[in-house]
Amino acid sequence: MWILRLNMADRSYRLEDVPAAYKNLGGRGMTSTLVADEVNPQCHPLGPNNKLVFAPGIVTGTSAPSSARVSAGAKSPLTGGIKESNAGTPWAHDLASLHIKALVVEGQAEAGNRWLAHLTWDVHAARPKVEFFPADEYAGQSLYEAFPKLYERFGRKVSIAAHGVAGEYGYANAGIAYNDLNGRPSRYSGRGGLGSVMARRGLKFVVLDPQGAPGPEFADKALFEQGALKLANGLRQHDITKPKGALNSYGTAVLINILNEAGGLPTRNFTSGRFEGAARIAGESIFEGVKNRLGREVYNHACSPGCIIQCSNTWYKADGSEHTSCVEYESDWALGADCGIDSLDDIAEMVRLCNAYGLDTIETGTTLAVAMAAGVIPFGDGKAAINLIHEMGKGTPLGRLLGGGTEMAGKAYGLTHVPTVKGQSMPAYEPRAVKGIGITYATTTMGADHTAGYTIAPEILGVSGKVDPLTPEGKAALSRAFQATTAFIDSSGHCLFIAFAILDIPSAFEGMVEECNGLLGTSWTADDVAKIGAEILKKERAFNEAAGIGKERDRVPEFMKIEPLPPHNQVFDVPDAALDSVFAEM
């Protein structure tokens, strides 16, 4: 395995042996360690001293179930802190297949020049090789236009990482897009503006062709296979992750109704926890809507090779043609409930546009909601919202303002009601109605991020126990435990959704650890998982502190402490001392 460095200043590359200290790292553990070790926390995120790091997970590229994940890391233009944003995509599998443990993009091409890096396997030298090609011809194009051209040029078996026009404009809300199994530009390292970090290196695409590369290397293949089997059995058995279970049938948007019922579905820029149109945009309605338009039931598909859960949906137009894939819970909520929009056709169009322009759907939706609160367009006006996304895609003055993200839009219009932490907008769970997730939003190194410590599992879903979402009691410890375990899962290469199964089924949890041990030759136990995760979090925390983001930034916006949220009329009443204890007692 290698660390591959692309120097965009002179389009050279270098393969390095993996240092001993990095040998057991993968995914988030690798990206955060490399960023912490090599990037000056004081640097400008879009300047020459930032670096963009891609790392497949520890078991990515193997037959481990649901493990084709890649982490992208850098200093974030959105938060000003460290960022890790991971995605499930064939690109992750291919990066690991090329025996690349980390791809570090450094230096900057001459301003205005864009390049494509083509990575292949050199059979004679038994190592990956890189060719650079000019990519200016793809500037300004929709990613739905660019991806097919790249398949035509390099063959359908390659996989692609890219930024869209949002990255070209330098938006703090630009994601990195990857292909799904059907070649759509629909898989995202969405959060934190990493698409703009990629763009400012002058790197438009990374095209991977792993043909001829040898398979993965195992320290103990039998142990790996034993672990993979235990985990696969757990995923097939658990009601949430099994075939034709909730995720496979209704997709992640199955959560719309339950959060609405709990009074925790942020609605109209976080002014209510209930949306009267929730049922119309819920996962059940997506399933029924597709059934009505196609005349048959359609279960969801995998985003990446080797996934058992298969939760990615497709929305179809009234004439039966494909509209977009996929309408995730977060996208559905951000572009739907948070904007007061209850039309799945409008939401699907906005998802498609975000994929085309290279925007994070969450930050886009919450920014539109702030624009609605400011009176730029009315709440509930789907067509006007679609037009605002086009403004972002065209780079008009208004579009650029909105492309800067939710906090920037809030400042531009002088609003106090702006749902962000550390500059990143909150996702689809209301902190005033679900206190534990609010603690995660406030304290994670990532800015408001549900995936960083998904306390929703016990607070709303009854996974890993049941706790009252409205009480703040015990939630700091809960968030800390979830954050640490998550940092490990994000490093393993597994999709975070394996958590539903491994938190309820001990043998599946053991399986995940055995897979890692079988690959690396380590002798980790289940008890080591949270410890290893905590070490990663501490590195990220130290980077943020050096960047000027300390514990005083671990707070939710003031309006959540003073404005009660209907229907439960609760404020965010977690004491600052409890927030501070998340890292102080880690």
Place this chain on the structure above:
Amino acid sequence: MLVRAKLFATLARHLPGTHPGAVIEADLPEGATVADLLAKLGVPLSEARMFFVNGRVRPVDWALQPNDEVGVFPPIGGG
């Protein structure tokens, strides 16, 4: 007493002709619990994971009051 029930996701399949989240009125004796409501509707307890009474997470043995609204979910997840 009359209560209102809403069955979500796969649970709605137990009430043919309805749809997920449809409001169903049920007449129950005083002191009836969430479990009694499910028995009346013919929903197996083994398929139900989360119970919300007037928007609050409650256990299955929670005693209902007249006009309570009860949301019932099977195991679901996402993110």
